[in-house]
Amino acid sequence: MKPVQFLVVAAGKRSQAIQAELMAWGHTNLRDLPWRRSRDPWLILVSETMLQQTQVARIIDRLPRFLGRFPTPSACAAAPAGHVVKEWAGLGYNRRPLNLHRAATVMVADHQGEVPVELEALLALPGVGPYTARAVRAFAFEQPAAVVDTNIGRVLARLDGATLSPRKAQERADELAVGQPVWLWNQSLMELGALVCTKRTPACKTCPLATRCRWRGSGPDPATGSAAVSVPQARFEGSDRQLRGRLVAALRAAPVAMAEVALVLDAPTDRADRIVAGLVRDGLAVEDGRDLRLP
Helix, strand or coil, X not given: CCCCCCCCCCCXXXXXXXXXXXXXXXXXXXXXXXXXXXXXXXXXXXXXXXXXXXXXXXXXXXXHHHHHHCCCHHHHHHCCHHHHHHHCCCCCCCXXXXXXXXXHHHHXXXXXXXXXXXXXXXXXXXCXXXXXXXXXXXXXXXXXXXXXXXHHHHHHHHHHCCCCCHHHHHHHHHHHXXXXXXXXXXXXXXXXXXXCCCCCCCCHHHCCCHHHCCXXXXXXXXXXXXXXXXXXXXXXXXXXXXXXXXXXXXXXXXXXXXXXXXXXXXXXXXXXXXXXHHHHHHCCCEEECCEEXXX
């Protein structure tokens, strides 16, 4: 089967040169990662959800375990949401497993238990944003989709020597993807950002696109503040985010008596009440009589 191509207008000469040079590099430099060996849409959706601000090494270890327990959207939807949250321990951002469970429930109800292929249907799934939706289309279905994650956003801004708005970054990604094999193109551009055009120490001298780059390490970094490029988060130590995570970790072990939440969190009662209210509102905890438990 021939690779699916983007059926849009031809790219300009500079873009064509970027395409040729990146594809030549990508053919021999992609890491062998488990999710790159599969076109299973559910595996791709789960792995992309895990990869959001979580180290690759940790996901290599945890992805098989998660899929062993929840191998399909139907299996995930059939389990209590709390079981999915428990299995997510150590992977951060507890809203993500909850959204995966909600998305799986929608797939069972509306898509015969399958991950949908159309962009609009993917975007309608709980927790699935523009990047994840396009990643599933490109990496699972090899359908036309140019993805823009933090690595690609950084590469695009530096190539053009300009800070890009979300709309401009997507337009630029779409332009560069013209006529390229969907899967390999997106993986190559992403890998370039992960391995070469890194945030702190870009290897400009060995970059395959160095002669096409309008920044090349000279002057202020145009990737700073550009679309999709990660920014430093607010202090975690002592934050409500930390306390939310601490309480969810406790709930993974066993329900917690409402009267003991402040003690578990080592926080004043009014702050503990605020943390509880937020978790309940977000669907990550349920008040069950005098106890608080996972859903």
